Amino acid sequence: MAPDYREAVRWFRMAAEQGLAEAQYGMGMMCHNGRGVAHDFRDAVEWFRRAARQGYPEAQYKLGHMLRTGRGVAQDCREAATWIRRAAEQGLVESQYDLGRLYHNGEGVAQDYREAAKWIGLAAGQGFANAHFALGMMYKNGEGVAQDNAEGAKWIRMAAEQGLVGAQLVLGTIYLLGEGLAQDAQEARKWLALAAEQGHEDAGRLLGRLLEHLAE
Numbered sequence: 001m002a003p004d005y006r007e008a009v010r011w012f013r014m015a016a017e018q019g020l021a022e023a024q025y026g027m028g029m030m031c032h033n034g035r036g037v038a039h040d041f042r043d044a045v046e047w048f049r050r051a052a053r054q055g056y057p058e059a060q061y062k063l064g065h066m067l068r069t070g071r072g073v074a075q076d077c078r079e080a081a082t083w084i085r086r087a088a089e090q091g092l093v094e095s096q097y098d099l100g101r102l103y104h105n106g107e108g109v110a111q112d113y114r115e116a117a118k119w120i121g122l123a124a125g126q127g128f129a130n131a132h133f134a135l136g137m138m139y140k141n142g143e144g145v146a147q148d149n150a151e152g153a154k155w156i157r158m159a160a161e162q163g164l165v166g167a168q169l170v171l172g173t174i175y176l177l178g179e180g181l182a183q184d185a186q187e188a189r190k191w192l193a194l195a196a197e198q199g200h201e202d203a204g205r206l207l208g209r210l211l212e213h214l215a216e
Contacts, residue, residue, distance in 0.1 A: 005036030041072025077108030113144030133159035149180030
């Protein structure tokens with residue numbers, strides 16, 4: 001049976017108007033995705049804001065994301081960072097990762113690689129693949145942490161094992177060059193092939209060159 005989004009909206013709205021933060025967040029998602037109501041980013045922002053003010057972390061994150069991208073509201077990276085931080089401080093993994101990226105890029109906050117590594121590290125500790133990859137690259141490049149190729153390779157491998165195509169490409173090149181892991185052409189071939197199978201063109205080109213070299 002197909003979901004009855006209109007009926008869901010009716011119940012969400014009743015509870016949301018009585019101040020239930022979870023229902024306000026639900027209404028925001030319905031407006032955001034155009035399910036059971038007209039697609040309307042502005043209404044979504046208003047519902048997210050109501051729930052966010054009550055401390056609902058998922059709403060704080062969504063509000064921050066919409067402020068960051070300017071969907072349904074004037075773009076405001078500083079306010080976005082404020083809401084994303086509030087959700088991150090409650091342990092929401094996506095917010096921890098995004099806050100780390102904001103610090104890394106100096107977006108809405110002063111650029112600070114140490115703070116970036118802190119928040120990305122917290123997200124990585126919760127098993128978030130993008131955070132594994134980002135933390136690995138920060139170790140590889142010495143951004144906010146002591147440069148350490150072996151530590152970088154460890155985190156990048158975790159992301160690659162979760163299917164993150166960029167991490168698979170980088171892990172393949174790590175094995176190819178022997179940076180942080182013992183040089184291993186067969187492991188390089190394996191990870192580049194996995195990335196190429198996901199459509200990564202650079203991985204496909206590197207794999208082709210590696211196969212030519214192995215055939216010589």
